[in-house]
Amino acid sequence: MAASTLFWTPVTSCGWQQSAKRASHGSSRSTSQSQQCSIVVVRRRTTSSEHQQRLRYYDAGSGLRLFGRNCGILVEKQEDLMRLQQQKRKTKNRSMMMPMMPRKSHFRSTAVAAVANPVETDTTSFQEMIKGTARKYYMLGGKGGVGKTSLAASLAVKFANSGHPTLVVSTDPAHSLSDSFAQDLAGGTLMPVEGVDLPLYAMEINPEQAREEFRATTQKEGGSGVKDFMDSVGLGGWVEQLSELKLGELLDTPPPGLDEAMAISKVVQFMQAPEYDKFSRIVFDTAPTGHTLRLLSLPDFLDASIGKILKLKKKISQATSAIKSAFGQGDGPDKATDKLEALKEKMIMVREIFRDKEATEFIIVTIPTVMAVNESSRLQQSLQKEGVPVKRLIINQILPPSSSDCKFCAIKRKDQKRAMDMVAQDPNLRALQVIESPLFDLEIRGVPALKFMGDIVWH
Numbered sequence: 001m002a003a004s005t006l007f008w009t010p011v012t013s014c015g016w017q018q019s020a021k022r023a024s025h026g027s028s029r030s031t032s033q034s035q036q037c038s039i040v041v042v043r044r045r046t047t048s049s050e051h052q053q054r055l056r057y058y059d060a061g062s063g064l065r066l067f068g069r070n071c072g073i074l075v076e077k078q079e080d081l082m083r084l085q086q087q088k089r090k091t092k093n094r095s096m097m098m099p100m101m102p103r104k105s106h107f108r109s110t111a112v113a114a115v116a117n118p119v120e121t122d123t124t125s126f127q128e129m130i131k132g133t134a135r136k137y138y139m140l141g142g143k144g145g146v147g148k149t150s151l152a153a154s155l156a157v158k159f160a161n162s163g164h165p166t167l168v169v170s171t172d173p174a175h176s177l178s179d180s181f182a183q184d185l186a187g188g189t190l191m192p193v194e195g196v197d198l199p200l201y202a203m204e205i206n207p208e209q210a211r212e213e214f215r216a217t218t219q220k221e222g223g224s225g226v227k228d229f230m231d232s233v234g235l236g237g238w239v240e241q242l243s244e245l246k247l248g249e250l251l252d253t254p255p256p257g258l259d260e261a262m263a264i265s266k267v268v269q270f271m272q273a274p275e276y277d278k279f280s281r282i283v284f285d286t287a288p289t290g291h292t293l294r295l296l297s298l299p300d301f302l303d304a305s306i307g308k309i310l311k312l313k314k315k316i317s318q319a320t321s322a323i324k325s326a327f328g329q330g331d332g333p334d335k336a337t338d339k340l341e342a343l344k345e346k347m348i349m350v351r352e353i354f355r356d357k358e359a360t361e362f363i364i365v366t367i368p369t370v371m372a373v374n375e376s377s378r379l380q381q382s383l384q385k386e387g388v389p390v391k392r393l394i395i396n397q398i399l400p401p402s403s404s405d406c407k408f409c410a411i412k413r414k415d416q417k418r419a420m421d422m423v424a425q426d427p428n429l430r431a432l433q434v435i436e437s438p439l440f441d442l443e444i445r446g447v448p449a450l451k452f453m454g455d456i457v458w459h
């Protein structure tokens with residue numbers, strides 16, 4: 001692609017977005033034989049260097065668009081600009097034409113050029129999040145469908161591009177990280193995310209596999225195996241005590257939240273391996289609220305259950321060792337107890353990570369509806385009770401400002417305002433730092449789109 005001059009014009013209203021879209025589509029068609037789409041919409045920044053940096057972020061081919069006062073359109077060809085200006089005259093907006101830097105070939109790439117140290121002018125919420133090299137965990141959770149995955153993925157991209165080797169993990173049994181990144185990240189192992197220069201890996205934990213592993217361990221060592229064993233040595237009376245522990249129930253119908261607990265404990269297990277030391281930021285895309293809440297109480301439940309099992313096993317082994325020694329059989333190493341102990345340790349680690357105020361932050365994601373705000377309030381209350389640190393609340397999918405609302409948009413905006421006022425009044429939520437995230441007019445999919453979202457939300 002030969003270098004050419006770009007022209008900039010600001011976007012100030014809904015009408016302009018439409019103009020930009022129409023012009024963009026038109027241009028795409030007219031230039032499709034020789035060029036890719038020639039219109040880029042970028043956020044307008046205060047200095048030209050920042051502006052140029054933005055150019056690297058947002059690519060014409062990806063069709064990304066922004067809205068609001070800080071937006072503009074970059075066109076490659078003067079005739080495109082003329083067409084936009086004609087549209088603009090119709091809407092009686094003030095026009096501006098500004099030659100931009102020569103276009104370089106890499107601007108065409110849909111892969112995002114990484115910016116290791118983005119320029120920040122003052123201390124921001126995001127600066128606080130990237131401060132320090134000690135490992136930090138960010139858990140994004142909330143009601144189903146509010147945008148947890150998109151926001152978790154966009155945060156992970158932003159961390160990676162801010163110099164932090166990052167891992168994003170989905171512990172939601174219904175994974176959507178692969179969809180969000182538009183890359184195949186399934187398989188339960190570390191998968192490199194393409195399109196970001198600094199290390200960014202993703203992992204979708206397979207809940208079925210995790211559950212099976214748990215079932216295999218406990219069933220073999222603490223479930224029917226123990227029952228059979230006790231029967232065989234004439235200690236059937238202990239079975240009563242086992243049933244008190246509801247162990248059978250636990251194994252046959254694992255409680256909701258177990259998948260997630262296992263998923264997180266698996267990550268913790270991975271984290272203990274030296275090759276994972278490099279990750280300084282770990283972002284969890286968690287399951288919807290109900291699961292997460294149950295997950296939080298699960299380690300306690302398991303801890304107590306496993307504790308009881310271990311105690312019981314100790315008593316049994318004391319009794320049986322006497323029998324065995326009477327028959328000339330010595331005690332071998334008790335692998336069963338070791339495994340249960342290891343499982344219990346992992347569960348305790350999961351709980352500790354959730355509660356560690358220095359290393360962990362749970363970010364609640366919501367949308368501006370009464371139902372979602374109420375659910376977020378309950379979530380925050382439960383998190384507080386569990387001692388999980390929460391500082392921020394993201395209100396996602398807020399209608400962007402517009403000077404020309406249609407009737408539907410006006411009603412929707414009023415509804416959203418009501419829900420946002422509720423946040424400000426809510427005793428559980430009002431102390432949280434609110435991050436507003438707009439409703440985008442494109443689907444957030446793929447690294448460029450996630451980067452685009454991340455730069456707007458995380459600053």
Ligand SMILES: Nc1ncnc2c1ncn2[C@@H]1O[C@H](COP(=O)(O)OP(=O)(O)OP(=O)(O)O)[C@@H](O)[C@H]1O
Nearest residue numbers: 144145146147148149150176397438439440443444
């Ligand atoms: N701010 C936004 N603007 C426009 N679309 C959005 C926004 N946030 C999320 N979406 C879209 O909403 C859909 C659901 O988002 P996402 O998968 O991130 O939600 P989720 O809370 O993780 O869902 P689930 O609970 O089902 O896992 C996706 O298609 C995503 O692209």
